[in-house]
Amino acid sequence: MSRILSKIHLSKDVFQMKLQAPNIARERKAGQFVILQADSDYTERIPLTIADADAEEGSITIIFQVVGKTTLNLALMNEGDVIENVLGPLGQPTHIENFGTVVCVGGGIGVAPLHPIAQAMKDAGNRVITIVGARTKELLILEDEMRAIADEFIVCTDDGSYGRKDLVTKPLQEICESEKPDVAVVIGPPVMMKFCAETTRPYGIKTYASLNTIMVDGTGMCGGCRVTVGNETKFVCVDGPEFDAHLVDFDTMMLRLTSFKTIEQKSNHECHLEKAIEKL
Amino acid sequence: MTYIPAEKLEQEAKELLDKLDFDKMKPRERMQIPMQEMPSQEPAVRAKNIEEVALGYYEEQVKIEAERCLQCKNAPCIKGCPVGINIPGFLKAAAEGDYQKSVDIIKESSMLPAICGRVCPQETQCMELCTVGKGLKDKDKSVAIGRVERFVADWERETGKMSLPEIAPATGKKVGIVGSGPAGLTAAADIRKAGHEVVLFEAFHKLGGVMVYGIPEFRLPKAILDKEVENLLSMGVKIEKNFLVGRTRKLSDLLEKDGYDALFIGTGAGLPNFMNIEGENLVGVFSANEFLTRANLMKAYTPDKADTPIYTGKKTAVIGGGNVAMDAARMALRVGAEEVYVIYRRTEKEMPARREEVVHAQEEGIHFNFLTNPKRVISDGKGHVAGIECLRYELGEPDDSGRRRPVAIEGSEFVLEMDSVIMALGNSSNPLISQTAKEISVNKWGNITVDEDGKTSMDRVYAGGDIVLGAATVILAMGEGRRAAESINKLLASE
Ligand SMILES: Cc1cc2nc3c(=O)[nH]c(=O)nc-3n(C[C@H](O)[C@H](O)[C@H](O)COP(=O)(O)OP(=O)(O)OC[C@H]3O[C@@H](n4cnc5c(N)ncnc54)[C@H](O)[C@@H]3O)c2cc1C
Ligand SMILES: Cc1cc2nc3c(=O)[nH]c(=O)nc-3n(C[C@H](O)[C@H](O)[C@H](O)COP(=O)(O)OP(=O)(O)OC[C@H]3O[C@@H](n4cnc5c(N)ncnc54)[C@H](O)[C@@H]3O)c2cc1C
Ligand code: SF4
Ligand code: FES
Numbered sequence: 001m002s003r004i005l006s007k008i009h010l011s012k013d014v015f016q017m018k019l020q021a022p023n024i025a026r027e028r029k030a031g032q033f034v035i036l037q038a039d040s041d042y043t044e045r046i047p048l049t050i051a052d053a054d055a056e057e058g059s060i061t062i063i064f065q066v067v068g069k070t071t072l073n074l075a076l077m078n079e080g081d082v083i084e085n086v087l088g089p090l091g092q093p094t095h096i097e098n099f100g101t102v103v104c105v106g107g108g109i110g111v112a113p114l115h116p117i118a119q120a121m122k123d124a125g126n127r128v129i130t131i132v133g134a135r136t137k138e139l140l141i142l143e144d145e146m147r148a149i150a151d152e153f154i155v156c157t158d159d160g161s162y163g164r165k166d167l168v169t170k171p172l173q174e175i176c177e178s179e180k181p182d183v184a185v186v187i188g189p190p191v192m193m194k195f196c197a198e199t200t201r202p203y204g205i206k207t208y209a210s211l212n213t214i215m216v217d218g219t220g221m222c223g224g225c226r227v228t229v230g231n232e233t234k235f236v237c238v239d240g241p242e243f244d245a246h247l248v249d250f251d252t253m254m255l256r257l258t259s260f261k262t263i264e265q266k267s268n269h270e271c272h273l274e275k276a277i278e279k280l
Numbered sequence: 281m282t283y284i285p286a287e288k289l290e291q292e293a294k295e296l297l298d299k300l301d302f303d304k305m306k307p308r309e310r311m312q313i314p315m316q317e318m319p320s321q322e323p324a325v326r327a328k329n330i331e332e333v334a335l336g337y338y339e340e341q342v343k344i345e346a347e348r349c350l351q352c353k354n355a356p357c358i359k360g361c362p363v364g365i366n367i368p369g370f371l372k373a374a375a376e377g378d379y380q381k382s383v384d385i386i387k388e389s390s391m392l393p394a395i396c397g398r399v400c401p402q403e404t405q406c407m408e409l410c411t412v413g414k415g416l417k418d419k420d421k422s423v424a425i426g427r428v429e430r431f432v433a434d435w436e437r438e439t440g441k442m443s444l445p446e447i448a449p450a451t452g453k454k455v456g457i458v459g460s461g462p463a464g465l466t467a468a469a470d471i472r473k474a475g476h477e478v479v480l481f482e483a484f485h486k487l488g489g490v491m492v493y494g495i496p497e498f499r500l501p502k503a504i505l506d507k508e509v510e511n512l513l514s515m516g517v518k519i520e521k522n523f524l525v526g527r528t529r530k531l532s533d534l535l536e537k538d539g540y541d542a543l544f545i546g547t548g549a550g551l552p553n554f555m556n557i558e559g560e561n562l563v564g565v566f567s568a569n570e571f572l573t574r575a576n577l578m579k580a581y582t583p584d585k586a587d588t589p590i591y592t593g594k595k596t597a598v599i600g601g602g603n604v605a606m607d608a609a610r611m612a613l614r615v616g617a618e619e620v621y622v623i624y625r626r627t628e629k630e631m632p633a634r635r636e637e638v639v640h641a642q643e644e645g646i647h648f649n650f651l652t653n654p655k656r657v658i659s660d661g662k663g664h665v666a667g668i669e670c671l672r673y674e675l676g677e678p679d680d681s682g683r684r685r686p687v688a689i690e691g692s693e694f695v696l697e698m699d700s701v702i703m704a705l706g707n708s709s710n711p712l713i714s715q716t717a718k719e720i721s722v723n724k725w726g727n728i729t730v731d732e733d734g735k736t737s738m739d740r741v742y743a744g745g746d747i748v749l750g751a752a753t754v755i756l757a758m759g760e761g762r763r764a765a766e767s768i769n770k771l772l773a774s775e
Contacts, residue, residue: 023528032527040485042579044587069587085485087522216573216588219483219524220710221493223552223567233554233561238712252561255663259563260589 002036002086005059007079010141013066014109015075016051022058024050024088030120031094031210031242033113034060035218037085038077044070047215047237049113050089060088063112063141090218091241094208098125100182103175104150105131105168105196107188111142113210114187118149121185127151129181131171133188137162168192169199176203183208186245190254197245209245211236213253214260227253283643286319286335293340302347302375311412313348315421316341318636323643327613330497330581333640334398342431346375348412349423356409357425362759365389367406367425374428380441383432391466391758394437394504397430399495400755401603401634420635437507444514448475453772456481456540458525458713461489462754463546463745465508466761467768468517471544474769478517479540483524486577489548490746491754493577494569494604496611499637526716535740541775542768545720545728545736545743546761549751550710554703555599559657564593564665568600568608568704575611592616593700597668599623599654600704601631606638608702609646620646621696625653625673625686651675651686655693657701667697706751713747725750734764742768 005018024034028050037045052061066072077083094117102121106114111132122128130150134140135158147153154171155163164171168188175181176199184207186196193209200207213225213236220238227234230247234240293316300313319335320326326333337345349371357367366385373382386393406425407413413422436442453476457468460482472478486492488505513519525531525547534540552567554560571590574580578588596617598609601624609620622641624631627650631638642648651673660666672692675684709726719738721729727750728743730736736743744760746752 023523027528037485042582042586044578085522087483087485087524087528089527090524216570216578217484219550220712221548221550221552222570222573223554224570226554226561228561233556235551238710249561252663255563256561258663259591 002083004077004079004081004083007077010063012138013075014063014139014141015066016061016063017074018059018061019083019086020058021060021086021088024086025053025055025058025060028053028060028089029093030096030116031113032089032091033218033241034062034086034088035090035215036062036074036083036087038070038073039084043073045085045216045218046070047090047212047218049116049210051112051115063109065109087218090237092239094120094185094242096120096124100126101129101179102126103129103131103172103179103181103184105133105172105184105186105188106146107133107168107186107192108135108139109141110186110188110192110210111140111146114185115142115145115149117185117187118146122149129175129179130154131156131168131175133157133168133192135159167195169195172196172199176200176205181205184245185210185242190250190257193245193248194250194254197248197250201246207245208242209248210241211243211248211253212241212257214257227256283320283323284317285322289317289319289341290338293338293344297340297344300344300347307350310348310350311415313344315348315424316345316427318424318427320640323640323645326498327610327644330614332501333498334636336434337427337431342374342428343377345424346371346428349375350411352411356411357406357423360406360409361389362405362753362755363389363762365406365429370432371423371425371428374432379432379435382428383436386429386432390755391469392462392508392754393429394433395462395491395500395508396755396758397426397428397433398500398504399491399634399753400426401753402426403635405755437504442507442511444511445469445473447473447515450477451475451772453477453541453775454479454539455768455772456525456534456543457546458543459483459489459546459548459745459747460487460509460519461546461548461745461757462491463548463757463761464489464544465512466758467544467546467744467765469512469515470762470765471768472512472515472517474772476541476769476772479520480512480517481520481523481525483522484577485521487519487521489546493573494607496572496576496607497581498610498614499607524712526712531713531717531720531738531741540740541772542740542742544761544764544768545713545741545747546745546757547710547713547747549707549746551708552703553705553708555654555705557654557656559659559665560703562657562659562665563663564591564700565657566591566700566702568598568604568702569707571608571702572604572611575615581611581615590615591700593665593698594618595621595698596700596702597621597623597654597696597698598702598704600706601626601633602704602706603633603637604706605704606633606641608704610637610641610644612700612702613644613646617700621698622646622648623652623654623668623670623696624648624650626675626683627651630683649696653686653688654701658695665699665701667695668701669693669695707746709747709750730764733767734760735767740771
């Protein structure tokens with residue numbers, strides 16, 4: 001059982017919550033996630049990255065975007081409410097070491113999971129270049145936090161409402177040319193991760209992507225989270241969530257994310273997602 | 281076996297009971313008593329609901345079935361039982377109508393009779409060696425030991441007379457149990473009885489392991505499992521749900537920092553196997569574990585209430601021939617598939633599934649393609665499953681398992697149109713514990729290796745169940761939990 005300690009409305013449909021979870025706060029490392037479920041009976045289990053944690057206070061922070069019924073219901077919960085099941089920390093922690101220069105690329109809600117990794121990379125002595133992208137200014141999250149960590153900080157928006165009017169791949173390419181970073185970490189929508197991987201590939205820059213597949217148990221039991229990495233089947237929840245982006249079969253992954261689309265659209269329609277967010 | 285309506289079975293049993301005089305029967309006459317069929321829901325009805333399929337014996341049937349036992353002096357049936365239940369003993373008590381005594385005898389050896397009576401593969405255990413079946417040259421006609429077991433266990437639960445075992449005075453020692461499957465539950469009870477504090481860690485939000493997320497409601501109602509868990513709670517076993525040992529806390533930290541005196545690992549199998557064939561990651565291909573977890577644990581069979589979606593194809597292929605395949609196939613039918621095909625590369629005779637489940641599946645209208653195996657999954661061009669290309673097989677020489685090896689017939693390719701495929705090919709061991717505790721040795725399949733006491737290579741850590749045996753059975757997992765509990769109790773008593 002986890003009590004919601006605080007809730008902040010970050011941007012249009014993005015929320016930040018601090019949850020009471022002392023066991024998880026104590027053990028978690030950058031790159032790990034939790035699976036949570038509002039109550040044990042009929043609700044869904046969904047994975048969310050641990051964006052931050054405070055071991056002393058016994059709390060973890062999650063940042064999530066409302067995309068469907070479960071995330072909407074979560075957004076409707078308030079400080080003091082209790083989430084019945086929170087399991088974690090799950091997944092392999094990010095491999096952190098002093099690589100030299102690390103470029104961290106975050107798109108949309110992907111900036112949330114990127115934040116603890118960028119922080120850990122910085123703490124390990126790396127020079128950290130951060131590129132964050134969003135469709136429009138309002139959707140940008142954690143700007144100040146990311147800016148505070150980065151040695152160099154670049155913002156892109158699709159519509160040019162803030163920062164550069166570019167896709168994140170553009171500055172990434174420039175940095176590959178000029179700075180020859182040692183490692184790239186990219187987190188965001190699958191299609192963005194795919195094109196970031198293609199951008200760094202010709203330069204031979206080791207690139208990690210954190211994959212957001214569909215998950216059920218998060219312990220390696222169901223096989224629902226499987227992806228093809230270097231022609232091998234891997235389970236994102238136990239082998240990942242980070243993989244060598246140059247080896248990931250993003251096309252199949254994106255396809256598998258649509259597995260339950262028609263069913264989910266139906267339930268989203270029933271819960272009038274858009275209207276509900278407006279009211280929040 | 282063909283479906284016989286329950287009322288008819290009851291009527292027949294009543295009439296038969298009036299005619300028989302058990303006191304005067306010679307063994308040879310006893311062997312002529314017909315085996316009592318299990319009453320079940322009508323196939324067409326049950327294929328569309330989630331209620332239990334087998335309804336349980338009528339009292340008259342229990343009497344007759346228990347009287348079929350010859351009370352053999354050497355009781356070969358006991359040798360077939362992994363936990364050595366006194367079978368003639370409990371059957372005799374049941375025949376005499378003393379159900380309390382009957383269930384008490386079972387409980388000397390088995391913690392979960394209502395569960396074992398439902399899911400044990402009796403025809404390859406006790407019934408395989410039963411004298412009656414041997415005499416009739418058909419093990420399916422042996423005394424239906426499990427059905428009587430189920431009856432007395434249900435009787436005890438329903439009449440509310442369940443007794444709790446006695447618990448020794450507190451010892452001040454603390455033991456952690458990892459995983460709440462049959463192995464963990466059994467170990468927890470036995471260790472608690474010795475007066476130790478017991479904490480049961482479970483990754484999921486519900487207790488029971490495969491019994492709660494894998495085996496469907498229509499075969500093992502969750503209420504029965506819940507009752508067993510409730511008993512454990514009343515014994516004072518503490519529960520930590522949503523706790524993944526290895527990640528939420530490491531084994532070594534539990535021992536060194538959290539004051540546990542010993543640990544038992546019963547984490548089960550996990551990691552579903554796939555075939556590594558083309559098209560296996562298309563939309564519409566699932567492991568049986570995912571499909572069954574969505575259906576059972578997440579209750580996706582109640583689409584009006586459950587949030588977890590389930591993929592309901594119209595034509596579903598299930599690959600495999602074990603209990604898992606039967607459960608997945610029958611569940612697919614219940615959540616909306618119109619046609620379900622079980623694809624198995626050997627013949628019906630070699631299927632590892634329990635006979636009763638195969639018959640039930642056939643009655644419900646599931647199709648079986650034997651001597652067939654998929655070669656690749658075919659895409660509809662948009663990334664979804666459109667069918668499977670299969671090869672026909674024939675049986676060759678026997679292999680290590682003693683079963684004749686299936687051999688593909690070259691050039692026999694043919695296509696079955698399908699819109700979903702469920703892989704039920706068994707599981708490999710979950711690597712989490714061995715990955716996060718290097719002291720734990722595993723064999724080449726990743727199963728934890730233990731000595732004859734159930735002890736692992738790590739000090740104070742024991743293991744049992746599927747994580748040791750590979751995918752096995754509920755009763756074997758219980759047996760392992762028992763054995764390790766005994767060793768742990770011995771270890772703690774000696775200190
Ligand atoms: C390791 C990991 C970390 C993640 N971290 C974050 C995070 O920090 N913040 C954030 O906003 N999102 C994160 N996600 C994605 C998040 O889990 C999904 O947005 C959420 O499950 C959607 O649920 P829903 O019911 O609201 O939407 P639905 O209507 O159910 O689905 C909308 C879409 O979300 C995806 N999805 C659905 N169910 C699941 C599931 N069980 N698991 C994963 N994806 C699913 C599918 O692509 C689906 O089409 C993460 C995913 C993974 C795998
Ligand atoms: C669909 C299906 C049908 C079956 N039908 C039958 C049948 O009819 N008859 C029969 O005898 N057997 C059957 N079996 C096999 C039987 O269920 C298993 O052999 C038995 O459950 C194994 O018990 P276990 O205690 O070893 O593990 P499990 O039942 O697998 O339980 C392990 C538990 O440990 C938890 N866990 C795992 N890792 C961790 C961790 N690190 N920390 C905390 N918790 C953890 C898991 O979540 C799980 O709850 C079936 C299996 C399946 C999948
Ligand atoms: S072998 Fe069969 S007949 Fe003999 S005691 Fe056992 S159950 Fe009874
Ligand atoms: S989420 Fe089930 S195996 Fe990864």
